[in-house]
Amino acid sequence: MQANETTLTGKQKRFLRAMGSTLDPVVQIGKSGVIDTVIESAEQVLVARELIKVRVLQNSPEEPKEAIASLARATEAELVQVIGRNGLLYKRNEEKPKIELP
Template identity: 60%
Template sequence: MIKNTLTGKQKRFLRSMGMTMDPVVMIGKEGVSPTVVQSAAEAIKKRELVKVRVLQNCMDDPESAITMLAERTNSDLVQIIGHNGLLFKRNFDSPKIELPK
């Protein structure tokens, strides 16, 4: 299971940021392949907060696919709504997002 280190206030803040974002990572018919994991990890390192979309042709359940991607990238799962999910991982070298306490 995913260990979530975010408080409710921090999740609410990240969800509000994610509302205006477009999906950066798409999970297609191959599912959560190593290529998808690698591109997601690069996007998370660069942006910290990433919106993920599970396409209709994916054989996996959207919730399980997004959860699996969060586990493989060692990121926090902020939210899953329908076919979309938000992943967050703090970049300690160059933080982009200032979380509320």
């Protein structure tokens, strides 16, 4: 599977959701919305961790689902789930994969 054409199976998404339930949000989308600095920091953390939790703050101009989906598109990551103001993004690190998907 190539990075840009991955579509996670239900089983893989469940696996990632279970892993993500213990994560703290590492990227926050605030009053400026999904801007370059947010995208850059998300990309850096995705390379390091592969699976990240994103939080959309109350003052964000976009709805949480839209903001997290646009961040997923911008970073070419998989949107695993959105619950409330939190979302999970996954992007496989092709050089040094950390997460072994089922």
